[in-house]
Amino acid sequence: MSKKVEQTPTFEDSAKAYLDNTQLRRNIGHATHTIRDKRKDVVDELPDWEALREAGDAIKTQTMRHLDKYLLQLEESIQEAGGQVHWARDAEEANQIITGLVKDKKVNEAVKVKSITTDEIGLNKALAEEGIQALETDLAELIVQLAGDEPSHILVPAIHKNRAEIRELFKEKLNKNELSDRPEDLAEAARLYLRKKFLNAKVGISGANFAVAETGTVAVVESEGNGRMCTTLPDTLITVMGIEKVIPRWRDFEVFMQLLPRSSTAERMNPYNSFWTGVTEGDGPQEFHIVLLDNGRTKVLADEMGRQTLNCIRCSACLNVCPVYERTGGHAYNSVYPGPIGAILTPQLKGLEDEGVASLPYASSLCGACYEVCPVKINIPEVLVHLRGKIVDEKKRNGGLKSKFEPEHIGMKLLSRAFANSKRYERAQKIARSGQKLFTDEGVISKLPGYLSKWTNTRDLKAIPDQTFREWWRQRNE
Amino acid sequence: MNEAKQEILSRIEVALKDVPKTDQKPDIYSQQDYRRQGDRSADEIVDLFVERVAEYKATVKRIDESELQQVMDASFAVQEVKNLIVPPGFPNDWLPDTIHPQHDNPESPLSHDELDQSDGVVTTCALAVAQTGTIILDAGTGQGRRALTLLPDYHLCIVRADQIVELVPEGFARFEESIKNEGPPITFISGPSATSDIELSRVEGVHGPRRLEVLVLNNK
Numbered sequence: 079m080s081k082k083v084e085q086t087p088t089f090e091d092s093a094k095a096y097l098d099n100t101q102l103r104r105n106i107g108h109a110t111h112t113i114r115d116k117r118k119d120v121v122d123e124l125p126d127w128e129a130l131r132e133a134g135d136a137i138k139t140q141t142m143r144h145l146d147k148y149l150l151q152l153e154e155s156i157q158e159a160g161g162q163v164h165w166a167r168d169a170e171e172a173n174q175i176i177t178g179l180v181k182d183k184k185v186n187e188a189v190k191v192k193s194i195t196t197d198e199i200g201l202n203k204a205l206a207e208e209g210i211q212a213l214e215t216d217l218a219e220l221i222v223q224l225a226g227d228e229p230s231h232i233l234v235p236a237i238h239k240n241r242a243e244i245r246e247l248f249k250e251k252l253n254k255n256e257l258s259d260r261p262e263d264l265a266e267a268a269r270l271y272l273r274k275k276f277l278n279a280k281v282g283i284s285g286a287n288f289a290v291a292e293t294g295t296v297a298v299v300e301s302e303g304n305g306r307m308c309t310t311l312p313d314t315l316i317t318v319m320g321i322e323k324v325i326p327r328w329r330d331f332e333v334f335m336q337l338l339p340r341s342s343t344a345e346r347m348n349p350y351n352s353f354w355t356g357v358t359e360g361d362g363p364q365e366f367h368i369v370l371l372d373n374g375r376t377k378v379l380a381d382e383m384g385r386q387t388l389n390c391i392r393c394s395a396c397l398n399v400c401p402v403y404e405r406t407g408g409h410a411y412n413s414v415y416p417g418p419i420g421a422i423l424t425p426q427l428k429g430l431e432d433e434g435v436a437s438l439p440y441a442s443s444l445c446g447a448c449y450e451v452c453p454v455k456i457n458i459p460e461v462l463v464h465l466r467g468k469i470v471d472e473k474k475r476n477g478g479l480k481s482k483f484e485p486e487h488i489g490m491k492l493l494s495r496a497f498a499n500s501k502r503y504e505r506a507q508k509i510a511r512s513g514q515k516l517f518t519d520e521g522v523i524s525k526l527p528g529y530l531s532k533w534t535n536t537r538d539l540k541a542i543p544d545q546t547f548r549e550w551w552r553q554r555n556e
Numbered sequence: 557m558n559e560a561k562q563e564i565l566s567r568i569e570v571a572l573k574d575v576p577k578t579d580q581k582p583d584i585y586s587q588q589d590y591r592r593q594g595d596r597s598a599d600e601i602v603d604l605f606v607e608r609v610a611e612y613k614a615t616v617k618r619i620d621e622s623e624l625q626q627v628m629d630a631s632f633a634v635q636e637v638k639n640l641i642v643p644p645g646f647p648n649d650w651l652p653d654t655i656h657p658q659h660d661n662p663e664s665p666l667s668h669d670e671l672d673q674s675d676g677v678v679t680t681c682a683l684a685v686a687q688t689g690t691i692i693l694d695a696g697t698g699q700g701r702r703a704l705t706l707l708p709d710y711h712l713c714i715v716r717a718d719q720i721v722e723l724v725p726e727g728f729a730r731f732e733e734s735i736k737n738e739g740p741p742i743t744f745i746s747g748p749s750a751t752s753d754i755e756l757s758r759v760e761g762v763h764g765p766r767r768l769e770v771l772v773l774n775n776k
Contacts, residue, residue, distance in 0.1 A: 113756060129591075130590045146565050150565075241754055265754070268762065273672070277668050293735050301750050301762075302750065303706065303749035303763035304763045321564065321568075329725075332727075335728070335744075339688075347746035349749055349750050350764060354741045354742075355739030356739060358741055361695055361701035362701070362703075362741060376570075379568060379572065
């Protein structure tokens, strides 16, 4: 990671540009609504969905509370099965380990399965600096890589691009003169391009959806078959995994392999799940490395309230139901983890010092839809509010005189005085009632002056009624 | 101990200082009441499996073992399969005479290019799950190593009716022992390879076999 602190743009600023892009809003709106409806159908068909969510939550929560023990057990199991385990404190260390392993094999190309963790550590760039090309093999990741773009969704990273845009990209980058914009033809073009690469690949790089402490089994869940290619055909396989992805027992899959596909791709089961345990003679890679990555995860673990964020299985259901994500898309979050889960994960991984990162917990209306769909019951709104509290506390501590005179701070101080005493509260109501007359139209305030306009710029305010309940009650007794 | 490992473990220890040393790992399985065992009859389970596999746009047929050779012959003709990959242990008397079998075995494994240039592969399976229309391979007899069912564009899989369980947990339970002992690679296949990466419109077939055919053999 770069030592120089670069400030990320705030969510509010980034979102504005994306909100103006009607094509993008159409693409994202269509995608999120389609998958949202499909998810509901396959979830509703399970009578024990809530029990499965409870179990998923319980297993993950228990794992986090004993994370060190499970990691040590995982290490032992993988080594016993013929794999090699590496530990990386941060992105830089992980990249060094992986780059070193690839260089040892004297190759200048590696095939990759889609992995957000490798995006998080900037692995492709680190490899490129050493002259190694990391070839993305997931269709959407390939699109994003060829376009020199960034992923915008956890599950479908190229969701912001439509078929016409993809056709133009493939025509240029894959040297296709004739190509239709039918998804079948575009997928075929990618198949032909990547097939040669798979057959000659010496090194494969993957992420991991789960790894079982008890047996050392690693799982990759996917649809296209590129995951199977990368984890089966090369001689050497390198897997990068966040330390929170460990699960205790093989049997835990009976819960997660029901929760994940239905929440993620909205299928009963996604086309391919690969489970491998170390190396198997005569079948698949004969050399297997796994890199266990911290990179801020232990900071998340240290926050008792925020800890549940680590339970995430990266299904992306929360993105698809989020009214904010649906309108801005993933790029506005300026993070590899977009949407509601990103709004709580990114600030905890990176810290709240960066203004852009600290703006993420505010990228929510706190409607709670994300919590309702989360397959492991992460209470995202609760963590959002918790993080907002931390941000305000931070400001109060470090802001000095300037922040003491900030209108919001003064406003909150006054309000807390008014709310603390009933006489003062009633007096404040009276003042507000006469003060609002200038701005009220048919019981609605749609334009307030000065600092308060920040509120009414984006929503109407209901005017305070002419009489409160208490006033009416007193009158009635007279 | 390696420095990074030591530091990560001590960071975790500090982070978890709120967790009492006496914290017992709760027995998750006795507490949770999701379904672990289905309640359908054997025949209903097979029907459900056939229905769910078909929904993935795979071809699926329920046949008697005596019809097997003839059905395979017809399928291979339709799919234009001549050059067929056959894993070790696959019953030779099931194969129709019209194809050219290419046998893979540990002593002389077929190359990736040979697999790529074949017309298809035929295998048995280790288990199947009706609830999700999933076939499970564990690289055992009649299935072969993983690459065999990956590189050919057409996969015909033979499932015995008594190999089908109803629910996902029943499926995982069956492999608990072998995973702990031999640890074979396990692959779940639910329909042909697919993508929804372009405008979420589903395309059957990207890198794995684009055509999946499943033959369910009725119990004798």
